[in-house]
Amino acid sequence: MSTILNVSGITKIYESGGKKVIGVEKVSFSVEEGKFVSIIGPSGCGKSTILRCIAGFEKMNCGQVMLEGEKVTKPGPDRFMIFQGLDQLFPWLTVEENIVFAMKSVGKVTKGMSPAEEAEHYLDLVGLSGYGGYYPYQLSGGMKQRASIARALSVKPKILLMDEPFGSLDAFSRRAMHHMVLKVWEKTGVTVIFVTHDIEEAIDLSDRILAFSPARLKADVTNPLPRPRERSHPSYRSFFLKISGLLEGAFKPDSDLKSASAPEATLAF
Amino acid sequence: MLALTWELVRDVFQYPELLFPGMTSIGKALWAEKWEILGKTVFSLKLIATGLTAAVILAAIGTIAALNGKIFSEIVTDFMAIMHPLPGIAILPAAILWFGIGIKAILFVIIFSAVWPLVNHFYTGFRSIPANQLEVGKNLGLSGVRLALWVMLPASFPHILGGLRTGWARAWQASVAAELVFGAAGGDGGLGWFLYKKRFMMETSGVFAGMVVIILIGIAVEYLIFAGIEKRTVKKWKTILD
Known part of the structure; x- marks a missing residue:
């Protein structure tokens, strides 16, 4: 297993209204190719900031992100982002056109296959076969996210x-999405970095869990449970408690109140 | 319905034909003057097309500048705040002083009337593009012109269309008004000039014939052009509410 991503010492400070707010501070970790890694922590702990730095959307104050030995300076299709919002598909294009637009934009159209066929291949992979002609507004929330993942896969990113x-x-939709994501991950072998504040979601999906306390990487834990993850498995409970313990420790309600970087943190637990 | 009310009001109050011509005489005037009206209409529409195109280009430049620099953004928003409340026709006296009576002055009024609502809509439109869509575009490696044309333009299309609608309405009003106030077009003119001439010669039915044409063109542009574009774009994508 080779290392695909190296995050070293990144610090991101936001400035709003003259105040400096620490997004993340001196965070380092690396990710091996093909792994499913979750970043977990309560709202406002900087986990999204990390992802945005890896994606190249944020200018960091210090530190660097290396993808396969090359420094990340700007966004690019080798690291494709899936957002929480249900508005990330282009509403003026059908699902198929969204995928074809993405493939053409990055110039990755497979030869010997029509773009429409290739789009259908990715739609099939995310369980949305036959929905290519739909406009985004015609899809449910879960279907929109499936279509966004299909579009992301179509540009063949190294990391999702x-x-x-x-x-x-x-x-209910979430459970279905978990199965789909695991299937996609197994079939494509893509590396996934998954941000969540749901401990069970992190355990169900990932090989490794990075637990964040405000602005800092608190713990880096390998998931010992065999796949598929069974919530009835005796060690599931103990692993769950271990992770939640890590996060509880990081988040005493009193200390959160003083934490400028996590204004909503007290609400999360 | 409207025609019926019109005739009823005429009968009840016994207004003289000279002030309140009957539907038939308006129709007759319309028919008798059809070639002149057609010529004037073409003239007006050409003028507006030129003015609106220039206004769209200016508005696009202004918006791009405003989006790219804090200073430009302040200049554009300040100008908008000052100029937007000024009715386009109010600039006509100044335009006549600068350009003399004629097409140039009218063109100036048309551009002035249309450019502020255009900038306003374009600017709002570009700033209200969902952040996720913009970032997906960047994630695909798009930037500059490609990002603007393929993502920002369609994403802000509801606002752009709204701007064009208002811009057109303002330009149309301005062109008619400008010709009407001073007969500013000089010898050759559009529909406003036609109305001015007919009023001058006390041909009341001709005045109303001109008004009917102005209304019909307004309706035609709305239903044939804007409603058509809307149906094929933002209504189809459901990016505006019905």
């Missing part, structure tokens, strides 16, 4: 960056 992608969905 998922920022609470199912946070806007109900519990």
Whole structure:
């Protein structure tokens, strides 16, 4: 297993209204190719900031992100982001056109296959076969996220960056999405970095869990549970408690109140 | 319905034909003057097309500048705040002093009337593009012109269309008004000039014939052009509410 991503010492400070707010501070970790890694922590702990730095959307104050030995300076299709919002598909294009537009924009159209066929291939992978002709407004929330993932896969990214992608969905849809994401991950072998504040979601999906306390990486834990993850498995409970313990420790309600970087943090737990 | 009310009001109050011509005489005037009206209409529409095109280009430049620099943004928003409440026709006296009586002055009024609502809509439109869509575009490696044309333009299309609608209405009003006030077009003119001439010669039915044409053109542009574009774009995508 080779290292695909190296995050070293990144610090991001936001300035708003003359006040400096620390997004993340001196965070370092690396990710091996093909792994499913979750970043977990309460709202406002900087986990989305990390993802946005990897994606190249944010200018960092210090530190750097290296993708396969090359420094990340701007956004690019080799690291594709899936957002929580249900408005990330282009509403003026059908689902198929969204995918074809993405492939053409990055110049990755497979030869010997029509773009429409290739789009259908990715739609099939996310369980949305036959929906290519639909406009985004005709899809449910879960279907929109599936279509966004299909579009992301179509540009053949090295890493899929998922920022609470199912946070806007109900519990039933989420379970279905978890199965789909795992299937996609197994079939494509893509590396996934998945941000969530849901401990069970992190355990169900990932090989490794990075737990964040405000602005800092608190713990880096390997998931010992065999796949598929069974919530009835005796060690599931103990692993869950271990992770939640890590996060509880990081978040004493009193200390959160003083934490400028996590104004909503007390509400999260 | 409207025609019926019109005739009824005429009968009840016994207004003289000279002030309140009957539907038939308006129709007759319309028919008798059809070639002149057609010529004037073409003239007016050409003038507006030129003015509106220039206004759209100016508004696009202004918006791009405003989006790219804080200073430009302040200049544009300040100008908008000052100029937007000024009715386009109010600039006509100044325009006549600068350009003399004629097409140039009218063109100036048309551009002035249309450019502020255009800038306003374009600017609002570009600033209200969903952040996620913009970032997906950047994630695909798009930037500059490609990002603007392929993502920002369609994403802000509801506002752009709204701007064009208002811009057109303002330009149309301005062109008619400008010709009407001073007969500013000189010898050759559009529909406003036609109304001015007919009023001057006390041909009341001709005045109303001109008004009917102005209304019909307004309706035609709305239903044939704007409603058509809307149906094929923002209504189809459901990016505006019905």
